[in-house]
Amino acid sequence: MGPYQPDMLEYPGTKFGSQNRRFQKKWFQKFYWLEYSPSTNKAYCFYCFLFLNDVNSSNISALVNEGFDNWKRVNQGKTCAFLSHIGSAASSPHTMCERRAENLMRPSQHIDKVMHAQSKEEKEKNRLRLSTSIVAVRWLALQGCAFRGNDESLSSSNRGNFLELMKAFAKMNIEIDEVVLENAPKNAQYIAPEIQKEILHIMANRVRKMVREEVGDKYFCILVDEARDISKREQMAIILRFVNNHGILTERFFAIKSVSDTTSMNLKNEISNVLVHHDLHVKKIRGQGYDGASNMRGAWNGLQALFLKDCPYAYYVHCFAHRLQLTLVSAAKDVSVIWEFFSHLDNIVNIVTSSTKRIAELHTAQRNEIEYMLSIGERDSGSGANQIGNLQRAGATRWSSHYDSVKSLIGMYTATCKVFEVLSDHFPNGRAKAEVRGIYRNMNLENVGGMNFFRKLKFFAQEMKLMCLILIVYIRLDVPVGKLQ
Template sequence: MERGHDESSSSLNRGNFIELVKVFAKMNVEIGEVVLDKAPQNATYTSPNVQKEILHIMANRVRQMIRDELGENCFCILVDEAQDESKREQMAIILRFVNNDGVIIERFFAIKSVSDTTSSNLKNEICDVLVRHDLQVKKIRGQGYDGASNMRGTWNGLQALFLKECPYAYYIHCFAHRLQLTLVSAAKDVICIWKFFSHLDNIVNIITSSPKRINALQTAQRREFEDMLASGERQSRSGINQIGNLQKSGSTRWSSHYESVKSLIDMYAATCKVLEYLIVHSPNGRSRAEVHGVYETIKSFEFVFSLHLMHKILGFSDILCQALQKKSQDIPTAIRFVSTTKGLLQEFRQDGWEEFLNAVKIFCLRNDVDIPDLNSFYKIGHPREEVTLEHHYHFNVFNEAIDFQLMELNTRFNELSVELLSLTVALDPQNSFESFNGDDICKLAKKFYPCDFSQQELHSLRFELKHYEYDVIRDPRFQVSSLSELCKLLVASRRSENCIVLTKLIPLVLTLPVSTTTTERAFSAMKHVKTAIRNRMEDEFLADCVMLYIEREFAKKIDIDSIIDEFYVVKARRTQLQ
């Protein structure tokens, strides 16, 4: 809550809380009489401390609801760190589990301020939160963090410390983060890609550096749309002729590079017109020279070629990126998306050159970009070594960029070959259960979850799988595309009552984390709560506000009368202690 500077009765702004109470008082006479008029001055309960106490009680109620929803099921912890508005390091803790209806759930559970980000201190802080809510470390069946050394370190990292207490708390490096690292590595290692993104950032920064330039870009874009609509080149359907702006890319914002490339392609002609205007009307020679250099770059064939190439490559991987950020995503589906993306890139490399080059040429002709003679010779490496310009763009730019992307995908996702992840594919229902393998499923349960299954259950699993193969796999109702959907169907159809051991194994696999995007959503909520004008908010109050902000579906279910009753109990207990 944002509090006013002056809460006296004569103040014009007494803060959000009291102003809301006054509004409700106008709509409800009882509130006006009881709370504002007749309440004793020492018991109005509108002070900052009382508000924080009530919010703390509500936040704890929400945490208890989440704890009740989890029950005795195993769970996974997702953890990440970020700075808040006051530059304090905050750690978000998310619980991932499968509820009793067979649905994958990811719940925000806590934010803790951590001045010391060593792995041992982070573990102590996480354990403190878990113990306080009766969550046992031995119930952890997955850990999801980024790739920082203090998190993923094999010997002293956070994941290693938890593995010492619970050897079945398997660590999975966030898939979405790995995909982002793939792009960053490729941009650093391939010279043409590095140059392209450097020029792209420069173009976007120049155009978006002032409101006047942004307005000029939108005006040019509007005129372009009007001309194209008049000539019939564009249709006038609702929603397809929106005026936009160039998007900046960021190293930590997933999909931002693709959005930046896509926005420049859509606004290429308008951007060029703005740069042409700035060359003539820039206030000084230095600025004019800078804009002129950027204009020459954007109008070059090499830049246009790289722009379209990255649009294609990032377009293939963006579908994967969006899929990895879904809360209900499971490991088998994520593995399949990675494999599909690599296949599409390989196919584009082998068969897409001619079509791609023609598309680039058409774009250049439409936007008055000079197309060089692709049959002319181009010097590479040693001065005597010459190839045609088309050969250079085909093999030294097109192929090399795709090859590095494929190489990075294979390197970053090489853990997919680890036995645990490869065995989970045997449960994948995709393509009519074509990956189903009873031996792999039994091996998965026996080797990786020995504490969750007795010898009798492992023996029963083999016979369950025989019935499962004849009953579930052959039933058209269970022909679904993901393991998470299958889990829900098994519970809804009550097949889980017959496949007891199997429906105990599937939630353990679904508990394995795919990405830590829910922690990023928590940090986004934190920025809404703790802003520049509310940057002195206490850490505990911040955690309570973020909890109620994110998990408001639970907050709506809280009985207000019970909150007031608990507040009085807490107040009475505190009075006795004093």
């Protein structure tokens, strides 16, 4: 509020000899720091009264402590008591007190305000830094890319997907560049592997929470399968199957657990722990879907039997995909022409894909063929059309991969023949050269063997889908595998 400066019609007088002197109102305008107390009829220095701790002269002491009332000493030029109080030096006590008062009356300069402003700015930088890390983690997780690099040091030319993505963000945005990686504090960079994993866990928990809310209090089924990861550890995937609020049958991947062993009791305990943790009651299970392994489907001690003891309505259904695989293998194992055909197909794929040079020759042959077919109008151009591909191997655990293998060879039949034509003339190894020529002779459409092979190729490509559909129907009707043979 500033110094107290009352506006009075007449200030009380003080007797000095034969003269009666009094305080003058005009002094307030000349000395803005001056204040007057009507009760004591004395003047004070507002600034020094508040902030002065060290009193060195009588003038200063009077204006600070007991008050000043020697009015005859005011209008005396350079010897004026008020001017003497101010002093001529820039570091005089009065000047220092005035600066302190000015600082006090500027709230924006207070230390708590300055610290708050700095803290707010630091918070914004931390949020931008963390947001950038979150976006990088989310993108890499969505694309299924690896996070870490072999060498993540500053001197490395490739520090891994996560750090390289952060560098790309920094190049595109100046604000991000100013707060991430080398420009971030060493204790708040938010790029450590532990931070990446923590962000992933938070995202996974949010997804699980959404799935749990979608399930609600409804009944559900569980689908479980286990497999080994690249480090040879058993991983168990848990999927929930339920009818959502719109009446649509829905399946949601819910959790993946690393299990020490795959005994039925251990698997049951791990699944139960996951369900209990998310407040999903075992009593509400109305179905179980596993493969046909003894620890899963065993009638007495299998996983399905253990859950049936807790919930008699949790009916077990042998996974249709596994049943189809077993049925196809069982139905085809005694048909020699099928195994002979796929053995021949495996040899073709192995010879072409076992060398990067042959793969490059296959791509070149495909490119030349596509350009020629486009030039004569036998192929249509368009987005996604006329792609260069590779021959695919048939997998041992998924029969549908056999169809993909047959289909890939049909699409690249001419280019594959050209590769074998080159190999049959220039292969260095005599024994291997004879093998390549034998395979090429069976593939070549100019001879009877090649025509038969191509007919079989097209036949299997056309009939395998129909065969799978028929077998699915038979499986759903619970027809024994022996009758299918």
